[in-house]
Amino acid sequence: xxxxxxxxxxxxxxxxxxxxxxxxxxxxxxxxxxxxxxxxxxxxxxxxxxxxxxxxxxxxxxxxxxxxxxxxxxxxxxxxxxxxxxxxxxxxxxxxxxxxxxxxxxxxxxxxxxxxxxxxxxxxxxxxxxxxxxxxxxxxxxxxxxxxxxxxxxxxxxxxxxxxxxxxxxxxxxxxxxxxxxxxxxxxxxxxxxxxxxxxxxxxxxxxxxxxxxxxxxxxxxxxxxxxxxxxxxxxxxxxxxxxxxxxxxxxxxxxxxxxxxxxxxxxxxxxxxxxxxxxxxxxxxxxxxxxxxxxxxxxxxxxxxxxxxxxxxxxxxxxxxxxxxxxxxxxxxxxxxxxxxxxxxxxxxxxxxxxxxxxxx
Amino acid sequence: xxxxxxxxxxxxxxxxxxxxxxxxxxxxxxxxxxxxxxxxxxxxxxxxxxxxxxxxxxxxxxxxxxxxxxxxxxxxxxxxxxxxxxxxxxxxxxxxxxxxxxxxxxxxxxxxxxxxxxxxxxxxxxxxxxxxxxxxxxxxxxxxxxxxxxxxxxxxxxxxxxxxxxxxxxxxxxxxxxxxxxxxxxxxxxxxxxxxxxxxxxxxxxxxxxxxxxxxxxxxxxxxxxxxxxxxxxxxxxxxxxxxxxxxxxxxxxxxxxxxxxxxxxxxxxxxxxxxxxxxxxxxxxxxxxxxxxxxxxxxxxx
Numbered sequence: 316x317x318x319x320x321x322x323x324x325x326x327x328x329x330x331x332x333x334x335x336x337x338x339x340x341x342x343x344x345x346x347x348x349x350x351x352x353x354x355x356x357x358x359x360x361x362x363x364x365x366x367x368x369x370x371x372x373x374x375x376x377x378x379x380x381x382x383x384x385x386x387x388x389x390x391x392x393x394x395x396x397x398x399x400x401x402x403x404x405x406x407x408x409x410x411x412x413x414x415x416x417x418x419x420x421x422x423x424x425x426x427x428x429x430x431x432x433x434x435x436x437x438x439x440x441x442x443x444x445x446x447x448x449x450x451x452x453x454x455x456x457x458x459x460x461x462x463x464x465x466x467x468x469x470x471x472x473x474x475x476x477x478x479x480x481x482x483x484x485x486x487x488x489x490x491x492x493x494x495x496x497x498x499x500x501x502x503x504x505x506x507x508x509x510x511x512x513x514x515x516x517x518x519x520x521x522x523x524x525x526x527x528x529x530x531x532x533x534x535x536x537x538x539x540x541x542x543x544x545x546x547x548x549x550x551x552x553x554x555x556x557x558x559x560x561x562x563x564x565x566x567x568x569x570x571x572x573x574x575x576x577x578x579x580x581x582x583x584x585x586x587x588x589x590x591x592x593x594x595x596x597x598x599x600x601x602x603x604x605x606x607x608x609x610x611x612x613x614x615x616x617x618x619x620x621x622x623x624x625x626x627x628x629x630x631x632x633x634x635x636x637x638x639x640x641x642x643x644x645x646x647x648x649x650x651x652x653x654x655x656x657x658x659x660x661x662x663x664x665x666x667x668x669x670x671x672x673x674x675x676x677x
Numbered sequence: 678x679x680x681x682x683x684x685x686x687x688x689x690x691x692x693x694x695x696x697x698x699x700x701x702x703x704x705x706x707x708x709x710x711x712x713x714x715x716x717x718x719x720x721x722x723x724x725x726x727x728x729x730x731x732x733x734x735x736x737x738x739x740x741x742x743x744x745x746x747x748x749x750x751x752x753x754x755x756x757x758x759x760x761x762x763x764x765x766x767x768x769x770x771x772x773x774x775x776x777x778x779x780x781x782x783x784x785x786x787x788x789x790x791x792x793x794x795x796x797x798x799x800x801x802x803x804x805x806x807x808x809x810x811x812x813x814x815x816x817x818x819x820x821x822x823x824x825x826x827x828x829x830x831x832x833x834x835x836x837x838x839x840x841x842x843x844x845x846x847x848x849x850x851x852x853x854x855x856x857x858x859x860x861x862x863x864x865x866x867x868x869x870x871x872x873x874x875x876x877x878x879x880x881x882x883x884x885x886x887x888x889x890x891x892x893x894x895x896x897x898x899x900x901x902x903x904x905x906x907x908x909x910x911x912x913x914x915x916x917x918x919x920x921x922x923x924x925x926x927x928x929x930x931x932x933x934x935x936x937x938x939x940x941x942x943x944x945x946x947x948x949x950x951x952x953x954x955x956x957x958x959x960x961x962x963x964x965x966x967x968x969x970x971x972x973x974x975x976x977x978x979x980x
Contacts, residue, residue, distance in 0.1 A: 506695065509914075510918070513937075514704065614922065618937060647824060
């Protein structure tokens with residue numbers, strides 16, 4: 316009974332357990348497992364994990380991710396099992412089927428019906444019908460979505476790269492460099508962008524034709540390239556401004572001063588200390604840039620300045636459908652709804668990312 | 678204040694100048710000229726025409742000449758139909774301004790009302806439905822909305838007549854143009870209203886017994902208006918460019934559609950004039966917005 320000697324005498328009315336009533340065999344050493352159970356420390360989380368946890372709790376953002384994932388899966392997979400081409404007239408058994416104009420959804424042309432009766436083979440249905448040039452509309456919508464989405468993503472990445480380089484240089488070096496660089500940004504910012512985009516895309520369209528003849532770029536079409544050029548020239552300014560502002564605040568922090576004291580090079584300070592700290596703002600802005608690029612592209616396509624035929628985008632599909640919109644309203648409604656759906660999902664996802672990752676809002 | 682004003686005005690002038698230069702040289706880089714038509718004009722006639730409109734001179738000289746004419750207030754004549762450009766622009770702009778002005782008014786008034794309602798009924802049904810519709814509104818490009826409106830209400834249901842200049846019906850074009858800015862203003866108003874409702878001065882006003890409506894209108898909304906003012910400049914730009922497609926869809930002969938057709942016609946003088954006119958409008962709108970913003974909000978310092 317050694318414990319008993321160590322313990323002080325139990326005070327009257329004390330809540331202390333009276334050990335005198337127990338002996339050694341009443342106690343048992345805790346196993347490692349049991350010790351672990353007592354551990355109340357939460358799992359250590361990183362910034363990214365924490366943000367993802369918040370994002371998962373946001374039903375709108377998760378819904379948007381699901382919608383976007385579905386759309387992306389469809390536009391990747393569909394061309395493999397839809398046996399039609401976006402640019403060619405439907406052909407039955409090697410014969411071009413000129414009777415397949417303006418079919419309603421899931422309708423077959425006369426030639427196709429005859430073929431199916433003769434061979435008993437089932438042809439793949441025209442899910443959205445066909446257009447006035449006998450092309451399967453479903454596959455055209457698929458390719459249109461591909462083009463619109465990739466323009467959105469590529470343009471945003473371009474904006475990101477240019478804006479990031481420009482903004483971080485201006486913000487980090489400050490002084491005269493900053494002054495001159497920001498005056499240039501001010502001027503570009505005050506230009507009416509749409510006017511210049513329209514003008515430039517007309518010009519680039521015509522002048523680029525000769526240069527890209529025979530290269531890979533030709534299949535992209537001059538319009539698409541001119542859209543990229545225009546984005547690269549004009550749209551990076553707000554990104555550059557934002558990043559400069561972020562860097563101006565971050566570079567006055569102690570850890571940057573400490574890094575500089577031990578003689579770290581400028582490039583390394585930018586890469587290792589400053590950029591990771593404005594990463595969340597950069598990601599959010601880029602995510603919100605994608606829908607705005609899709610918006611601009613569809614706007615241009617709608618004015619007839621979009622991607623080159625026979626390639627198509629959602630905007631140019633809508634534009635093409637305008638002529639016959641009374642007889643075939645579905646052809647206008649489908650791309651219109653898709654544009655809205657994609658932009659809506661991207662907007663909601665961007666908002667969700669901002670709520671989840673922007674540390675200033677939390 | 679003085680220094681800031683001078684700086685902003687200078688910046689505005691420089692950007693208008695740059696727009697004119699870009700437009701001029703870019704426009705001349707478009708292959709094809711104003712006199713290359715389908716029916717071939719003889720080389721001689723083309724030469725005479727080009728000489729007449731100074732198109733045979735080197736580009737730099739043409740630009741200087743144009744600047745000189747502009748300085749004298751001479752906008753020139755259209756190369757396409759020979760009409761006086763200033764008259765053409767002002768008559769077209771009258772249509773666009775009426776459409777755009779009404780759309781802006783609708784957007785601001787409805788946006789403020791809806792935004793305030795959303796802020797005051799936070800997380801309840803009115804707020805949720807307003808948020809739902811504004812999110813939808815910002816995801817819908819104006820051309821999609823315009824074509825759908827035209828298709829449904831004009832062609833299918835026949836509730837509104839198709840546009841004609843003799844009996845103009847502005848309802849559908851105004852809806853098409855105003856939905857996006859309205860949704861944006863609603864969101865802005867909601868956030869800034871929520872912000873100002875949480876401020877000390879609102880609590881103080883409530884505590885000293887100011888009636889509820891007065892707190893909302895005089896204390897909260899007035900301060901919530903400041904961020905909305907900053908959106909007016911971008912909104913003018915949006916409505917001006919948005920009206921290009923909306924006018925195109927509803928076949929309204931306004932300034933926006935003039936711009937698009939002038940490019941396809943290679944009507945150099947008209948392209949220059951319309952671009953400059955629109956650019957001046959946008960830049961001045963932005964300038965006034967910035968100045969108004971700093972005047973309204975005394976907390977903002979002039980740097």
